Amino acid sequence: MSHYLTFDIGTTALKSALISSEGRVLALHTSEYTLRAPAPDRAEMSPETYWRAAAEGARAVYATSGADPRALAAIGFSSQGQSFIPIDRAGRPLHDAIVWVDNRAQAVADEWQATWLSREEYRRISGYPWVPASLTLFKVAWLARHAPDAHLAWKFLCLPDYLIYRLTGETATDRIIAQFSGLFDLGTRRWEPRLLAAAGITEEQLPHIQEPGSVAGALLPGPAAELGVPPGVPVCVGANDQIVGAVGAGNVRPGIASETTGTALALVATTETLREGRGLCVGHHAVPGLSFAMAFANTSGIVLKWLRDLAAPGESYEAFLAGAAAVPPGCDGLTLLPHFAGTATPSFNPDARGAISGLTLAHTRAHLARAILEACACILQECIAEVENQGTAITRVRSLGGAARSDLWLQIKADLLGIPVERPVCSDAASLGAAILAATGTGAFRSIREAAEAWYRTAITFEPDASRHAAYQEVYQRYTALYQQLYG
Known part of the structure; x- marks a missing residue:
């Protein structure tokens, strides 16, 4: 073979x-x-x-x-x-x-x-x-x-x-x-x-x-x-690895977005035409005739590492997040800004910094951990909103990177966004995407889209819960209000 x-x-x-x-x-x-x-x-x-x-x-x-x-x-x-x-x-x-x-x-x-x-x-x-x-x-x-x-x-x-x-x-x-x-x-x-x-x-x-x-x-x-x-x-x-990863995630039709939550966060959306968004990096997709819009944040998952290293050095992320699932959406009023190294999409503010608001004596380590998960989901919502403001509706997200191994994190993203979030079978989407491009370029497929859709497989889909989605709208409003209060 x-x-x-x-x-x-x-x-x-x-x-x-x-x-x-x-x-x-x-x-x-x-x-x-x-x-x-x-x-x-x-x-x-x-x-x-x-x-x-x-x-x-x-x-x-x-x-x-x-x-x-x-x-x-x-x-x-x-x-x-x-x-x-x-x-x-x-x-x-x-x-x-x-x-x-x-x-x-x-x-x-x-x-x-x-x-x-x-x-x-x-x-x-x-x-x-x-x-x-x-x-x-x-x-x-x-x-x-x-x-x-x-x-x-x-x-x-x-x-x-x-x-x-x-x-x-x-x-x-x-x-x-x-x-x-x-x-x-x-x-x-x-x-x-x-x-x-x-x-x-x-x-x-x-x-x-x-x-x-x-x-x-x-x-x-x-x-x-x-x-x-x-x-x-x-x-x-x-x-480029972000675009190759999108191909490996089957992100080859308008309406699909792939996101990677790691040290930073990057969102790639497939669009029909080249968009004009001031907060987006745009270009021509690997699939001829399509374009991409890329939005990103400077820090995301690394903030969870920061808290883990402070509170429980050496502990696995699975163990560290064990209590976070029991914390209700909104973390009992706790709001976190994960901008530890400035912001990218949409504000591009190098002077912004992280913040935690609403702390009480009742909050625990699990509250802080879940607040970071929710804050990263809020970043993702900001990035998607920037793409949708330019006329491309996102109907499905495919999650890549280390954070995609967490069921809790992907469910929070689905609930906050109000759309399905998928975990691919192949976690190394860039490696798969590179093979898709090479297979197409050497004649095994008629097009990159055909190859990507033939090889992409979903491991599990996290469907949004309507009641939690409603609760997360208040979380997102608190998140954006805190940023406006601090940075205008």
Whole structure:
């Protein structure tokens, strides 16, 4: 039986997976790594670390599954955005990977915004609702001032592009990774000439842009030996991990949204057209002819970790939340704002901070824990409202990430939102999505939508309870009122 090898390149780990031709996970391996911080506001990684993680992961999933490498149909990708590596003509890195969380280019972004690049103009070009210094664009411009030798690179490659180059010798990217670099024009679907000029580079220094899932090239013999698979296998471009995860969650029709509650919270909604929401990151979906709207929060599930580490270090989340189910909706008047690192959608207020209101001597640890679960559901409601305000009704949510393992949390989300919330069978939606893209790109399916709907499976659906939904409207009103009271 044929299968697909996928690499999901995260900030702190690379996940390798084998996915069967029926869309089932045969094996999964996680290779962790630690970012380097050579100076304040810097985050870097040796490019070789990513390559070693991919080679290690490929061999590990074959060893675990017992699958025959000769049945490998294609290699696919999912990846963080923005992180990049400048290379010379021989493929040698001229600088360590500059990771997306690196903030060295803040002064560049501020200067451009103050002098010529307005937030509104940049939103129109890029789909970003603000001008984030984390983008590849501003860090390439930073290199021109502070590391001119690296700025003379033959190619600037984002992480999946770099691994594709190592595997095939080709320099290719997909249009979604291109968008998330900040150098891409949504209107023309090309690299944006004014931004390239401002960054001091040319289009020839960037990879050519392909459709998500399309074949970039054939696997070379040397890299094939390192991965333990045959040469000549098609290697396909992927897309940004949030969009690939949406594909893996079957989020390929308007009305469906996928959300990930982890350290932060991200919501991806499929829309018929490109939306104009000022609080949304928008772009063209991996499914041709559709668009996406992305809303997010800076902190969500990490606030539960904060409380757990304070109150019960080392305790499992299941044990820590054991008493929360007995607390009634609304937590007996307790309201929490989980904005421990500012807000994103919809207010984008970097000065906002967390708050707890309504505490009494009757409140317990279980009340505080449930208040965090409810607050994260309120964030999700804010994000969905921003999408719906632009004309796309959300009728179903598919939950991903660590929080999706909690029945209580998913039921709270369903009750507060008033719509069904699903837990997928495959918790590694980005790995599944990368395989879906590669399978489509190599002809196993006629379209990404067909593949996604064939392979997506629901484990359980949490239906909203009408009486609890009514009670949660008061909870949501308290949540929004507290924010308005503190920050206007």
